[in-house]
Amino acid sequence: MSQKPVYVYAQWHVKDGHVDTVLELLEHVAGKTLQEEGNLFYKVHQNQSDKNNLILFEGYSDADAVETHRHSQHYKSFVSEQIIPLLEKREVILMDQLM
Structure with a gap:
């Protein structure tokens, strides 16, 4: 695989009434992800x-x-198990930095 940095842009549209739950779950995801060696x-x-x-x-x-x-x-x-079921729409784009 490529040895250059990869950037991820994800746009999530949360179902009505669930944004607080998703944000709370994202705090856990962010904390664990920031500990990953390649993050x-x-x-x-x-x-x-x-x-x-x-x-x-x-x-x-x-x-x-x-x-x-x-x-x-x-x-x-x-x-996968808790957040995605609370989303109406999800778009994920993998990007390379050009400049």
């Missing part, structure tokens, strides 16, 4: 005009680190 950063943002719209911006040292994250126990337990 560079993990930032969660909330749309000012639509509180149900969350943007996650993550950085990883390389593609292997992204895969390690996606297969981690905390990702499976919190994101």
